[in-house]
Amino acid sequence: MKTQSVVSLFSTLLIALFQLNCAPLTPEDQGRRVLQEAAEAMGGLQALEAIETITRKGTRTRNSLGQGHVTTDRLLMGSPGPYTQMIDFDGPREVNLTGPREAIQLADWNKGGYRDVFGSALRPLEATQLQRYRIEWDRDIAKFLVHALGIETSIKGISEAAVDGKPHHIVSLQFIDAVYYDVYVDDTTHLISKLQFTEDRNPYGDLAKERTFSDYRDVGNVKLPFSEITQEMNEVTEIKEWAELTINGDLPEDRFVIPEGLQERAQSLAHSDRLPVIPTELAKGVYFGEGVGMNNMWVEFEDFILVAEGPNNEVQSLAVIRQIRETVGDKPIRYLVTTHHHSDHTGGIRTYAAEGATIITHANNEEVIREILTLPHSLKPDRLFESQIEPQIETVTDRKTITDGTRTVELIHVPNPHANGFLAIYLPKERLIFESDLFQIQSDTFQILPEQSGPARVPPEAIDFYNAVTKARFKVNRIVPGHGRVLEWKELVDAVNRTR
Numbered sequence: 210m211k212t213q214s215v216v217s218l219f220s221t222l223l224i225a226l227f228q229l230n231c232a233p234l235t236p237e238d239q240g241r242r243v244l245q246e247a248a249e250a251m252g253g254l255q256a257l258e259a260i261e262t263i264t265r266k267g268t269r270t271r272n273s274l275g276q277g278h279v280t281t282d283r284l285l286m287g288s289p290g291p292y293t294q295m296i297d298f299d300g301p302r303e304v305n306l307t308g309p310r311e312a313i314q315l316a317d318w319n320k321g322g323y324r325d326v327f328g329s330a331l332r333p334l335e336a337t338q339l340q341r342y343r344i345e346w347d348r349d350i351a352k353f354l355v356h357a358l359g360i361e362t363s364i365k366g367i368s369e370a371a372v373d374g375k376p377h378h379i380v381s382l383q384f385i386d387a388v389y390y391d392v393y394v395d396d397t398t399h400l401i402s403k404l405q406f407t408e409d410r411n412p413y414g415d416l417a418k419e420r421t422f423s424d425y426r427d428v429g430n431v432k433l434p435f436s437e438i439t440q441e442m443n444e445v446t447e448i449k450e451w452a453e454l455t456i457n458g459d460l461p462e463d464r465f466v467i468p469e470g471l472q473e474r475a476q477s478l479a480h481s482d483r484l485p486v487i488p489t490e491l492a493k494g495v496y497f498g499e500g501v502g503m504n505n506m507w508v509e510f511e512d513f514i515l516v517a518e519g520p521n522n523e524v525q526s527l528a529v530i531r532q533i534r535e536t537v538g539d540k541p542i543r544y545l546v547t548t549h550h551h552s553d554h555t556g557g558i559r560t561y562a563a564e565g566a567t568i569i570t571h572a573n574n575e576e577v578i579r580e581i582l583t584l585p586h587s588l589k590p591d592r593l594f595e596s597q598i599e600p601q602i603e604t605v606t607d608r609k610t611i612t613d614g615t616r617t618v619e620l621i622h623v624p625n626p627h628a629n630g631f632l633a634i635y636l637p638k639e640r641l642i643f644e645s646d647l648f649q650i651q652s653d654t655f656q657i658l659p660e661q662s663g664p665a666r667v668p669p670e671a672i673d674f675y676n677a678v679t680k681a682r683f684k685v686n687r688i689v690p691g692h693g694r695v696l697e698w699k700e701l702v703d704a705v706n707r708t709r
């Protein structure tokens with residue numbers, strides 16, 4: 210045989226052998242192989258499985274989505290500060306210490322959790338907050354591959370793309386919690402450089418998210434990234450840069466203890482599908498609805514009900530609607546007035562739209578409010594998504610009066626630095642005014658207050674609020690707040706006088 214034919218026969222044989230070997234590889238198998246390689250690159254699946262605790266110390270920057278001072282800014286930009294994350298995957302439980310003051314947030318899947326709110330209160334975590342931790346524990350890059358290669362995950366397929374000029378395999382998979390992931394694995398290092406996924410994020414619904422990992426270093430017998438950057442709606446919302454990582458070290462048990470006065474409240478909220486809202490009658494047919502961290506107000510008219518503020522989420526809105534039915538009966542909720550565009554204060558408005566209520570907002574916020582009311586919520590369908598009701602929006606520029614002859618509500622624009630397009634809700638006869646985030650003093654109904662809380666902080670927006678009310682010649686006895694307790698008008702006057 211001539212050399213050429215030998216070579217040719219040999220290569221034919223090789224190709225046949227190669228095909229024999231590869232032919233049965235379905236996209237799913239190929240995806241699994243890429244994930245297995247990624248696990249190997251990180252120290253092996255066994256080593257990753259053996260991670261019980263992880264402590265990360267470094268800095269974090271958080272830019273809050275939907276909390277910008279003006280509606281054209283999606284983010285309230287934060288600045289880098291010290292941050293410690295301690296996770297016990299077996300608990301599962303986690304402690305975060307934020308800032309130079311080490312403000313604590315504890316999430317314990319079995320006992321519930323709590324957080325330090327700007328040093329002015331210790332507040333129990335709500336079930337939805339605890340659920341977010343659970344999702345992040347499974348998504349933690351130290352554990353992600355353990356779940357991705359587990360029997361509860363289905364691998365959908367594989368594709369290729371370049372990220373920053375580097376070739377990558379992209380494995381598409383679905384976790385048991387129904388979240389779809391595109392896992393970007395670097396073709397050279399075999400390390401995960403990016404996770405892309407869509408998940409429900411109140412109030413925006415199906416939200417595209419992306420987390421990039423870089424600066425992998427050896428930590429014991431595994432390799433972990435020292436940099437994690439998260440993007441939501443194409444905006445950078447979190448940057449974590451770690452200086453120190455420890456696995457399987459002892460955790461400071463004292464940090465994982467819920468303060469005594471909070472244990473029962475934390476436990477009762479931990480896995481409840483309901484939230485407590487306590488109604489207080491402020492005047493005939495006017496109620497303050499106090500929730501764990503956020504409040505609202507409802508006003509009974511002759512033929513309908515007006516609700517001031519739809520905060521937090523659908524769980525809270527449903528609790529409020531139950532209280533409305535108990536306190537004022539079955540009249541339709543015709544109006545939901547939202548004070549400003551921030552996501553914590555608009556997180557519950559969709560439920561009212563599903564009830565047929567018209568959402569009233571300042572004209573400045575129309576686009577943001579329309580977005581919240583119309584973005585798809587298919588991953589975690591809420592009442593509005595299921596009802597297919599066309600949401601109604603009404604805008605106010607300077608002032609608006611809603612009256613039926615017996616009851617009158619005045620809406621007034623309050624320009625202030627906290628949020629543009631702000632409406633306060635005034636009841637002239639009852640001498641009440643509802644506002645959110647302009648002036649507040651914490652309440653002790655659901656939380657523990659520090660012993661010396663001192664006089665209320667007077668932010669510039671409190672002074673703007675005072676000036677707007679005075680200029681409009683409104684007669685106010687009490688302020689009904691979106692956070693904290695009901696205030697006497699005099700408390701604001703005293704606070705403003707202190708600054709003079």
Ligand SMILES: [Zn+2]
Nearest residue numbers: 549551628646
């Ligand atoms: Zn706000």
